[in-house]
Amino acid sequence: MTITITAFESSPDQGRGLARDMRVRWALEEVGQPYVTRLVSFAAMKEPPHLALHPFGQIPTYEQDDLVLFESGAIVLHVAERNVGLLPADADARARAIGWMFAALNTLEPPIVDSEMARLFDRDKPWYDDRRAVLDERVHTRLRELSARLGAAEWLDGDFSAGDLLTVTVLRRLERSGMIEGYRNLANYVARGVARPAYQRAFAAQLAVFESSQAANG
Template identity: 40%
Template structure:
């Protein structure tokens, strides 16, 4: 993949609450850590369901990764493929690699769904009374997983051995966790701060935010 032509799709703009959280951030970060150069194709907001994009991403989502004309979808799958072809994001020994893969799935399948439910309640459910009734149950699901994550992490800087693709996915999911659920978990706060302080993350974030700033006026006029 290092010598391939890589193109990441991303939005040209999203509302403020989503800026810095769109999942192309994960892909940009992983590519940066791997040392792979790539181009970005920005898609106008609202155009992700056009036939051209649906042809490469049948669900009309962002991001995709074009690898020499071969399209990959789903950020978790994309990150694993990047990690497999890099020397920076996976350990060499099979046993530790299996643990990393397990935490990749834990981030995507166990932690991210209830965290996403909390975001949905806060941002997209108009019946605020109903949202308030549901939030404690979903928050309890999240805090249960966070507690087990704290116990596993201990004092270690990374979830498994050295920095890996699992840390990228866990960090980007933890960024979506409401502050009130992280207040009493300083080790997780430090974990997030440690990884978002990495140069590759900062470069990825700046790259995602740049078109948002450049196109904001266009969308403000249209609203």
Template identity: 45%
Template sequence: MPDKPQIITFGWVPEFARGFVRDIRPRWACEEVGQPYETVLIADAKGPEHRRLQPFGQVPAYRDGALEMFESGAIVLHICEKAGKLIPADPVARARAIQWLVAALNSVEPWVAALAVNDLFEADQPWSATRHDKVVADLDGRLADLETALGDRQWLEGDEFTIGDLMMVSVLGQLRGTGVLDRFPRLAAYVARGEARPAHRKAMADHLATFDRPAAA
């Protein structure tokens, strides 16, 4: 049994995916709460060994003692609950922080992902160009709602950075390089604040350094 929690992720991804793989989320959570961890690098997420940990053949997966789990949101929640950090002690504030974590994954990320699917992964399909404007309009609508909810606050619930912010910044960070957030200056500033946190900078640097190593066997 490993002494440290393990984050299982890819040892190599194409250039365009670097900085966007979801192992950045548990890495960031570990850095925020001061939890040392190690990475297990894989080349194939679709094989039977990895599917035992992650039935959908994705990354990350996670081991913590006898616990094996998947889904970045669940992993982040476990890391932070175990450490007692990034989750407010007050039950109402705790519930609202978890609410934002779920909102990031359920109410925002599908619209963010739709843009990548349309403009990147399906760019060679005949419907991609004609669908682009609708995908962007849907995403803009969702981001406008989020910007209104954020208002002038530093973080989603005020002055305290929580797991909800970690997940929301991570989701919005997938728009890096698209110019979409330029239309939402408060959200752009919010993401910049999150990504400027030392824990995020360390997690991202370690994530990117993975790809300087030889590819996993």
């Protein structure tokens, strides 16, 4: 019966809620499902017991009874399909909401992660400025397109859905870059997402893990 997820023992994002367990926590909070968290170290993630759950040695995983899932998108979809609150009842609207889940992870996230990785790891390279310009333009292309589609709407397609949940978590990765600030409707969209009580509970839960890891190391 109990849902168990995994998360970083010590998150590299310093408790900013950018690790992928945040998506699963948020989804579970939206539908009111309690869960327990098992923390894994970077070393343990690459060891056989965790690789048996997640072949790519990452977090999060999801365990309930005999079911083991990996991939945050798949876990969020599983939670959305088995509970009320994250997918519309109408079949066509439901398919479109799932479409936004894939768009968040396969169209929006890759250029955003590339741009983020370059900022983190390539700053000292002689080609950093050139490359950053190319990568940032790819991100801006997607932001322009997303902003045009969202328009004045509150969420991407009708009520808040798992598609919005993933999109907000992906856009949040741009926070420190300032790139989203030129797209007022997208910045407001992210603000609406993070203001949701379920998001706030999920954020507090992952922050508490980071803070206790700091206390333990201090």
